[in-house]
Amino acid sequence: METRDAIIGRRSVRRYTEQPISDADLQDIITAGLYAPSAVDLQPWYFVVVRSPEKLEELREFMSEVYDRTEPVLLKRFAKHPAIVAETRVFLKSLGDSQCCILAFLYKPDYPDKRVVMQSTSAAIQNMLLAAYDKGVGSCWMTAALSAGMDEDLRLKYAPEQGDFIAAITFGYPSYTPKAPRRKDGRYEII
Numbered sequence: 452m453e454t455r456d457a458i459i460g461r462r463s464v465r466r467y468t469e470q471p472i473s474d475a476d477l478q479d480i481i482t483a484g485l486y487a488p489s490a491v492d493l494q495p496w497y498f499v500v501v502r503s504p505e506k507l508e509e510l511r512e513f514m515s516e517v518y519d520r521t522e523p524v525l526l527k528r529f530a531k532h533p534a535i536v537a538e539t540r541v542f543l544k545s546l547g548d549s550q551c552c553i554l555a556f557l558y559k560p561d562y563p564d565k566r567v568v569m570q571s572t573s574a575a576i577q578n579m580l581l582a583a584y585d586k587g588v589g590s591c592w593m594t595a596a597l598s599a600g601m602d603e604d605l606r607l608k609y610a611p612e613q614g615d616f617i618a619a620i621t622f623g624y625p626s627y628t629p630k631a632p633r634r635k636d637g638r639y640e641i642i
């Protein structure tokens with residue numbers, strides 16, 4: 452696949468089939484993350500790949516609580532778009548039936564400049580989304596646990612030796628074709 456096609460064609464996918472991702476594809480997706488650029492080559496990320504049915508079920512229960520805590524904010528923010536709230540509810544409570552969810556953390560708790568390590572980890576996440584799309588695997592980058600104030604609970608549960616929780620990313624084969632949200636105008640200038 453052309454890089455541009457992956458960049459433009461990738462969508463956030465919130466419902467998946469039950470087909471598992473092969474070990475080889477998963478390894479390629481993780482490797483794409485590891486090859487992201489990073490500030491002063493710190494490679495400051497740590498990924499917990501949740502894949503076993505038991506651990507996925509445990510994570511679903513956790514995310515269900517994340518939804519309950521964020522619902523009031525969502526109802527306010529999307530007062531005119533109840534379908535978005537309904538979709539988010541189903542997604543967070545079921546993880547869209549995803550067969551694999553990667554939790555991204557900072558590798559160390561004590562980086563002197565959080566801003567650059569967060570940017571580096573975000574680059575790694577985007578690499579994984581694009582590598583997944585290239586293989587026909589859908590994904591969704593999720594920070595709802597941060598908004599719910601449950602990031603530290605996630606860290607203590609899944610990566611107590613590591614640093615901040617950055618995001619959860621669901622992966623799986625899409626069970627529908629998502630539409631691209633319209634890209635907003637006025638978001639760049641060339642000088």
Ligand SMILES: Cc1cc2nc3c(=O)[nH]c(=O)nc-3n(C[C@H](O)[C@H](O)[C@H](O)COP(=O)(O)O)c2cc1C
Pocket residue numbers: 461462463464465539542591592593594595596629630631632
């Ligand atoms: C930092 C970040 C956090 C996000 N958090 C969530 C989330 O918590 N729940 C969710 O359903 N989607 C989440 N998304 C996905 C966005 O809603 C999605 O990228 C956006 O609507 C544009 O759609 P697209 O990815 O299909 O282009 C997040 C995306 C990013 C980059």
